[in-house]
Amino acid sequence: MLTYEQARRTVIDQVEKAKGPRATATLSVWDALGFVLAEEIKTDREYPPFNRSTRDGYAVRVSEIAAGATLRCIAEIKAGDTVTQPLAPRTCVQIMTGAAVPPGADAVVMIEHTNRDGESVRFDRAAQSGQNIVPRGSEAKRGEPILSPGMRLGYAELALAAQVGAAQLRCASKPRVAILSTGDEVVAIDQEPGPFQIRNSNSVSLAAQVRLAGGEPVLLGNAADNTDDLREKISRGLREDALVLSGGVSMGKYDLVETVLKELGAEFYFDAVAIRPGKPAVFGKCGNTFFFGLPGNPVSTMVTFELFAVPAIDLLGGAPPRDLPIVEAHLGATLNEKQGLTHFLPGRVEWRGAIPEVKALPWQGSGDIAALARANCFLVVAADRTRVDVGETVPILLRKDVI
Numbered sequence: 001m002l003t004y005e006q007a008r009r010t011v012i013d014q015v016e017k018a019k020g021p022r023a024t025a026t027l028s029v030w031d032a033l034g035f036v037l038a039e040e041i042k043t044d045r046e047y048p049p050f051n052r053s054t055r056d057g058y059a060v061r062v063s064e065i066a067a068g069a070t071l072r073c074i075a076e077i078k079a080g081d082t083v084t085q086p087l088a089p090r091t092c093v094q095i096m097t098g099a100a101v102p103p104g105a106d107a108v109v110m111i112e113h114t115n116r117d118g119e120s121v122r123f124d125r126a127a128q129s130g131q132n133i134v135p136r137g138s139e140a141k142r143g144e145p146i147l148s149p150g151m152r153l154g155y156a157e158l159a160l161a162a163q164v165g166a167a168q169l170r171c172a173s174k175p176r177v178a179i180l181s182t183g184d185e186v187v188a189i190d191q192e193p194g195p196f197q198i199r200n201s202n203s204v205s206l207a208a209q210v211r212l213a214g215g216e217p218v219l220l221g222n223a224a225d226n227t228d229d230l231r232e233k234i235s236r237g238l239r240e241d242a243l244v245l246s247g248g249v250s251m252g253k254y255d256l257v258e259t260v261l262k263e264l265g266a267e268f269y270f271d272a273v274a275i276r277p278g279k280p281a282v283f284g285k286c287g288n289t290f291f292f293g294l295p296g297n298p299v300s301t302m303v304t305f306e307l308f309a310v311p312a313i314d315l316l317g318g319a320p321p322r323d324l325p326i327v328e329a330h331l332g333a334t335l336n337e338k339q340g341l342t343h344f345l346p347g348r349v350e351w352r353g354a355i356p357e358v359k360a361l362p363w364q365g366s367g368d369i370a371a372l373a374r375a376n377c378f379l380v381v382a383a384d385r386t387r388v389d390v391g392e393t394v395p396i397l398l399r400k401d402v403i
């Protein structure tokens with residue numbers, strides 16, 4: 001059985017192999033959050049476009065400043081002012097943060113290090129050449145590439161595009177990810193479940209996870225546990241870039257997802273991973289569509305999506321696959337687990353000190369959505385560990401949607 005790292009590698013290798021050109025669309029910078037850029041963006045001018053003061057203070061000539069020196073202040077420069085006049089000898093000008101430093105001045109002295117009496121400014125200490133000035137062109141030259149194809153657009157990337165006047169951005173179209181739940185017991189969330197039925201919460205979590213990963217969810221509802229209904233709905237799902245199924249991949253008599261996919265000509269790259277929850281997870285390709293058959297217990301569905309489906313959506317969307325957000329924390333309470341599978345336990349991490357501390361939350365197993373809703377990470381217990389002691393360093397997989 002593959003480890004989760006090997007299974008992820010398999011997903012990345014297979015999807016990378018199949019990568020082709022993607023459709024693109026032009027979006028306003030206001031609407032492009034989370035999209036993947038499909039063009040190169042270059043600067044329209046130098047940045048900063050002028051020698052910019054980073055402090056409120058006085059623009060000076062360093063050679064005229066020593067502890068106790070005084071200069072006459074002859075003008076004031078605000079951010080946005082046009083500045084062409086050179087600084088006259090034996091004078092200084094008051095300058096604001098973000099304003100242009102006048103020609104001839106080679107430092108800005110913070111207002112806190114000066115004393116003013118009328119026109120006369122007294123300096124507490126010597127100044128160094130270039131202090132508190134960002135030189136013109138030092139952040140970027142004119143025509144320099146600053147955003148490249150494949151970059152995911154977060155708030156800083158969008159601000160950078162806006163700064164250089166790129167108000168419209170050519171982006172890769174989001175991969176369309178069909179979501180199909182399975183199970184005779186599952187009813188739509190707007191229906192009243194019978195005493196032995198459950199609402200289709202998996203389609204809701206999967207749609208949210210698809211969106212967070214940068215995909216476009218395509219909701220196909222639920223298929224009953226019979227081959228006809230599964231065949232029809234799976235075939236519909238195979239028209240999209242990827243298909244994510246929940247349920248029907250375990251060993252039960254009515255777990256028919258793999259049977260139907262096989263009938264439809266699917267190729268399977270794995271059908272089990274050495275993890276708990278989530279062991280029966282399936283990944284393969286049918287026609288041009290990658291599919292993930294995720295076990296139906298809600299926490300299993302969520303964990304396996306994060307581990308295996310997210311990198312596929314990255315690649316299908318034209319971006320490199322993101323690493324798993326795994327960091328280290330100190331274990332807050334001793335844990336005992338069965339050996340043989342890597343465990344992903346709902347955990348709560350807190351940053352009280354320099355090193356975060358994590359505790360596993362009490363839970364009733366992989367059906368316990370409430371436990372995961374109290375968690376902000378998964379505590380990862382390696383397959384060879386039966387006991388992890390309080391104070392040990394353990395890996396945690398962050399829930400980036402809530403942290």
Ligand code: AMP
Binds near residue numbers: 202248298367
């Ligand atoms: P399965 O993987 O099909 O054996 O499903 C395991 C269990 O997961 C089922 O018995 C349900 O309790 C639960 N389950 C399956 N599908 C869903 C769903 N769409 N939403 C919420 N829970 C589900």
Ligand code: MG
Binds near residue numbers: 183248
């Ligand atoms: Mg089922």
